[in-house]
Amino acid sequence: MTKKIAVLPGDGIGQEIVAEAIKVIKKLQADGLDVEMNEGLVGGTAYDATGTPLPEETLKLAKESDAILLGAVGGYKWESLDISVRPEKGLLGLRSELGLFANLRPAILYPQLADASTLKPEVVSGLDIMIVRELTGGIYFGQPRGVRTLDNGEREGFNTLVYRESEVKRIAEVAFDIARKRGKKVCSVDKANVLEVTEMWRDVVNELHKDNSDIELSHMYVDNAAMQLVRAPKQFDVMVTTNMFGDILSDCAAMLTGSIGMLPSASLNEKGQGMYEPIHGSAPDIAGQNVANPLATILSVAMMLRYSLDEPAMADRIEKAVEKVLDDGLRTADIYSDGMKKVSTSEMGDAVVAAL
Ligand code: IPM
Ligand code: MG
Numbered sequence: 001m002t003k004k005i006a007v008l009p010g011d012g013i014g015q016e017i018v019a020e021a022i023k024v025i026k027k028l029q030a031d032g033l034d035v036e037m038n039e040g041l042v043g044g045t046a047y048d049a050t051g052t053p054l055p056e057e058t059l060k061l062a063k064e065s066d067a068i069l070l071g072a073v074g075g076y077k078w079e080s081l082d083i084s085v086r087p088e089k090g091l092l093g094l095r096s097e098l099g100l101f102a103n104l105r106p107a108i109l110y111p112q113l114a115d116a117s118t119l120k121p122e123v124v125s126g127l128d129i130m131i132v133r134e135l136t137g138g139i140y141f142g143q144p145r146g147v148r149t150l151d152n153g154e155r156e157g158f159n160t161l162v163y164r165e166s167e168v169k170r171i172a173e174v175a176f177d178i179a180r181k182r183g184k185k186v187c188s189v190d191k192a193n194v195l196e197v198t199e200m201w202r203d204v205v206n207e208l209h210k211d212n213s214d215i216e217l218s219h220m221y222v223d224n225a226a227m228q229l230v231r232a233p234k235q236f237d238v239m240v241t242t243n244m245f246g247d248i249l250s251d252c253a254a255m256l257t258g259s260i261g262m263l264p265s266a267s268l269n270e271k272g273q274g275m276y277e278p279i280h281g282s283a284p285d286i287a288g289q290n291v292a293n294p295l296a297t298i299l300s301v302a303m304m305l306r307y308s309l310d311e312p313a314m315a316d317r318i319e320k321a322v323e324k325v326l327d328d329g330l331r332t333a334d335i336y337s338d339g340m341k342k343v344s345t346s347e348m349g350d351a352v353v354a355a356l
Contacts, residue, residue, distance in 0.1 A: 014071020020349025133246025
């Protein structure tokens with residue numbers, strides 16, 4: 001049966017990079033991939049057109065699809081809007097409405113881009129970490145939340161960090177399963193020395209480890225984890241953590257590779273539906289200039305083929321094509337270094353299609 005992909009380019013460079021990913025999907029369609037693509041609005045672009053960053057129609061389209069390809073959301077233009085209608089709410093709404101609780105964020109150093117990292121080559125060469133971030137709970141969604149005015153007239157802001165055992169268990173299960181297909185190590189990151197909720201998190205992960213004893217499990221406080229990521233990142237295989245810690249650590253891990261423009265991500269629910277997007281944001285400063293790196297989005301299509309569309313061979317083809325264009329010396333501005341061939345967003349997309 002024809003599988004459905006909802007295509008949501010979003011804001012800023014989202015439009016340009018998704019256009020290149022569409023070229024790649026079209027090439028695979030010509031080679032027999034049985035998918036249908038339907039576009040929808042999300043983020044600031046959706047707000048401008050409809051008054052909400054997540055229109056009903058988009059949510060419906062997303063729910064009816066096997067997979068969602070998202071570009072990026074946000075931009076200066078919408079920063080002063082009320083938080084309830086900011087572009088980011090479109091993304092958060094999709095995550096929670098579809099129950100996309102498992103966010104997989106790989107940080108891989110491509111050997112061709114070893115100089116792009118700010119860290120010494122011996123610290124990062126061969127780096128291959130998978131961050132498994134809980135995505136639909138924790139402080140991002142906990143109630144109560146808000147800003148209230150106290151009797152003395154002072155304002156007080158508050159958010160709630162809350163996890164149920166079942167939420168911890170299902171994300172830890174994902175981490176153990178992924179580790180089993182990789183380096184067989186999981187590091188669970190918490191702040192169990194201060195926060196009760198993450199002390200419970202640690203207990204639940206330990207409990208689950210009894211049924212996953214083939215995997216080596218360690219625990220680390222988040223402050224130490226941030227330090228270890230920069231000091232000796234290759235000690236990590238799979239890291240599993242809360243929504244907010246994962247938000248922060250995944251940016252840190254991405255930058256170890258020096259090329260956030262190269263990193264894809266997947267957000268999965270219990271039904272295997274997934275949303276796929278580059279790790280980077282909408283980069284409004286370079287939007288519309290045809291200079292953004294489309295490779296993270298193209299690699300997100302590879303993750304989509306692997307995790308939601310059951311087409312691992314096609315996923316391999318995309319990943320090999322990306323390696324080929326890097327081997328050929330093609331570089332967008334963000335990963336450019338002397339002696340390489342600087343190309344635009346669309347030239348990079350065309351080169352990947354040709355390499356396919
Ligand atoms: C991310 C982003 C989002 C988040 C924002 C845009 C809401 O930083 O996907 O990491 O905080 O989750
Ligand atoms: Mg983030």
